[in-house]
Amino acid sequence: MGNKKDDLNFKQIKLVNGEEIAGFILSETENEIIIEQPHIIQIKEDTGTIRMRRWFEMSEQTVYKIPAEQVLMVVELDHSYKDYFLNLLAKQDINDLFDSLDVDKTDAELDNELDDEILNYYKGNNTLH
Secondary structure (H helix, E strand, C coil): CCCHHHHCCEEEEEECCCCEEEEEEEEECCCEEEEEEEEEEEECCCCCCEEEEECCCCCCCCEEEEEHHHEEEEEECCHHHHHHHHHHHHHHCHHHHHHCCCCCCCHHHHHHHHHHHHHHHHCCCCCCC
């Protein structure tokens, strides 16, 4: 049985303007890519550290269409970056997520519940409790 995170369609996209973004691919055709929760990937050259931030930080919009002519390359995200990305999204929505969790549960139970909430949300059940 595979890891639930492997079922999610995370990809990295290199755009013609040089930006690299990562997110959940909802649809990929020869004309466009529809991506949810895109984040810009930034690598500090002096330290090699990676930072990801929302593609459009001042917008509440979460789904974007990218015309195919703006895309140079699309690749699968490495498993470790999938974990990083899920953790990043969880931190961004942490207040909403923790409101729904039972505070009497153990840390392991809370971690599992949080993972399930995030995975269910991005598999199409778009309701976080």
